[in-house]
Amino acid sequence: MEKELHTVYLLPARFIKYDEVDESRVWIKMILEDNTVQERKFPVKAINVVENPDYLFVGIKTGVGFMELGVCDATEYISLFKEKWSVLL
Numbered sequence: 001m002e003k004e005l006h007t008v009y010l011l012p013a014r015f016i017k018y019d020e021v022d023e024s025r026v027w028i029k030m031i032l033e034d035n036t037v038q039e040r041k042f043p044v045k046a047i048n049v050v051e052n053p054d055y056l057f058v059g060i061k062t063g064v065g066f067m068e069l070g071v072c073d074a075t076e077y078i079s080l081f082k083e084k085w086s087v088l089l
Helices: 075-084
Strands: 005-018 025-031 037-043 055-063 066-073
Touching (some): 005 075, 055 075
Antiparallel strands (some): 005 025, 005 055, 025 037
């Protein structure tokens, strides 16, 4: 069955720290669609696939009856982070 896709977001983010209370969670600072900066908790397994989790892109897909989250390494875009998303640094 094919999923009906509504929205795809690709959001710049930075790893902050592991959660002190729940070690299975990490804190990530990200710029949302409306250019606000928020710190959000993510499962630690979301960043385990990333070699250097300092600079990240968080991908969010939404559609009818589903939402998927993915995280990927954005280290090669450090200059873009410094130029456009310096609030994350």
